[in-house]
Amino acid sequence: MSGAECRACGNRRLEPFLDLGELPLAGGFLSDASEIADERLYPLEVHVCADCGLVQNVLPIAPELLFKQYFFSSSTVGPLIEHFKGYAEFISGALAVKTAVEFGCNDGILLAQLKARGVKAVGVDYAENITAIARGKGLDVVTGAFDLDCARAIRSRLGSVDYVTGSNCFAHNHEPGAILEAARQVLAPTGLLGLEVMYAGDLLEKLQWDTLYHEHLTVLSLGSLSALLKRYGFKVVDVFHLPMHAGSLRVLASPDPNRQPNARVAELAAREKQQALNEPATWHAFGNDVRRLIDAVTSTMADIGARRKIWAYGASGRAALWLSACRMTYVERMVDSSPLRAGTLMPGTHQPVVLPEEMRKNPPDYVFVTAWNYFDVIRAKEEWYRGTWVTPLPRFEFF
Numbered sequence: 001m002s003g004a005e006c007r008a009c010g011n012r013r014l015e016p017f018l019d020l021g022e023l024p025l026a027g028g029f030l031s032d033a034s035e036i037a038d039e040r041l042y043p044l045e046v047h048v049c050a051d052c053g054l055v056q057n058v059l060p061i062a063p064e065l066l067f068k069q070y071f072f073s074s075s076t077v078g079p080l081i082e083h084f085k086g087y088a089e090f091i092s093g094a095l096a097v098k099t100a101v102e103f104g105c106n107d108g109i110l111l112a113q114l115k116a117r118g119v120k121a122v123g124v125d126y127a128e129n130i131t132a133i134a135r136g137k138g139l140d141v142v143t144g145a146f147d148l149d150c151a152r153a154i155r156s157r158l159g160s161v162d163y164v165t166g167s168n169c170f171a172h173n174h175e176p177g178a179i180l181e182a183a184r185q186v187l188a189p190t191g192l193l194g195l196e197v198m199y200a201g202d203l204l205e206k207l208q209w210d211t212l213y214h215e216h217l218t219v220l221s222l223g224s225l226s227a228l229l230k231r232y233g234f235k236v237v238d239v240f241h242l243p244m245h246a247g248s249l250r251v252l253a254s255p256d257p258n259r260q261p262n263a264r265v266a267e268l269a270a271r272e273k274q275q276a277l278n279e280p281a282t283w284h285a286f287g288n289d290v291r292r293l294i295d296a297v298t299s300t301m302a303d304i305g306a307r308r309k310i311w312a313y314g315a316s317g318r319a320a321l322w323l324s325a326c327r328m329t330y331v332e333r334m335v336d337s338s339p340l341r342a343g344t345l346m347p348g349t350h351q352p353v354v355l356p357e358e359m360r361k362n363p364p365d366y367v368f369v370t371a372w373n374y375f376d377v378i379r380a381k382e383e384w385y386r387g388t389w390v391t392p393l394p395r396f397e398f399f
């Protein structure tokens with residue numbers, strides 16, 4: 001048990017189930033070798049709440065430190081562009097939203113799609129470098145935290161809005177309550193809060209321990225998210241299971257106590273109960289399975305790395321976890337198509353990040369696909385490659 005407070009229900013009955021030791025921040029790319037001496041590692045221990053089932057890291061790191069210079073620019077990832085196009089259609093079409101606020105707006109990938117459909121939308125994000133990109137596209141973006149002050153300022157400028165949303169960033173916050181208070185502040189009484197979050201059900205089923213990096217402070221289920229929303233006066237009224245980031249939920253919540261949840265909400269709640277998704281015993285078993293996988297990848301790849309040239313592909317947040325937890329210092333290069341990351345060094349293991357052209361010039365014997373959730377896209381893009389692909393998940397496999 002840890003003495004920390006659960007971020008969803010507020011109780012103090014957290015049980016550790018996976019200790020990953022000291023790891024670098026998944027987004028902590030280094031500009032060059034001179035930064036290696038000052039690089040910090042942080043303990044990464046994952047807990048489950050015995051009361052509401054929320055999966056969480058209990059050691060908070062200041063968001064300023066995590067997200068000030070963020071090397072993940074959504075608009076460079078093809079499948080994400082498609083996702084946000086569909087989401088913008090859903091918001092402007094099915095929900096008939098006219099005004100919206102998006103927190104964690106990144107480079108404006110959703111805001112631009114909303115604007116194109118006539119929705120008046122304001123974005124909020126911590127990252128200075130990324131919000132500068134969004135502003136360069138002519139989007140209305142605030143740099144900073146989405147808190148009560150920010151929500152009041154937006155409200156006095158635009159009035160209350162129909163929709164508040166955050167995609168794949170809500171779980172990055174140590175104080176999700178502050179976001180929910182801000183959302184209530186700026187949302188019209190008939191409005192909706194829409195959260196897209198990585199889903200604990202997919203984490204469990206697909207053994208995706210590599211999404212449990214420091215930045216992802218919580219992994220939500222319908223059960224744990226409902227407990228959290230209820231504390232701040234929101235009620236879940238609809239839910240969708242999405243393929244984004246290898247499995248997410250889109251949850252719609254209303255501040256109106258009279259609105260009733262639909263059948264999809266009841267169905268998913270029943271499924272979570274059947275899977276024992278919100279039970280600590282489930283997560284202790286998960287922790288043992290993860291340990292076994294990490295040990296298998298560590299020893300197998302080290303044997304190959306002693307004899308053959310190995311590169312890795314996809315410098316997503318997952319990459320730093322695989323390379324560091326499996327001690328893959330023998331991997332020579334990290335291939336990634338984002339120009340923001342090219343030229344940097346991987347956190348922890350310090351491989352240079354290079355653009356895909358480099359791999360074509362100098363093909364390795366093996367490519368370890370750290371962005372395994374985009375393997376189909378990557379393999380189709382690098383059709384010319386005749387060496388061996390290795391995916392650590394959904395199965396540890398060679399192709």
Ligand SMILES: [Zn+2]
Pocket residue numbers: 006007008009010011049050051052053054
């Ligand atoms: Zn809890």
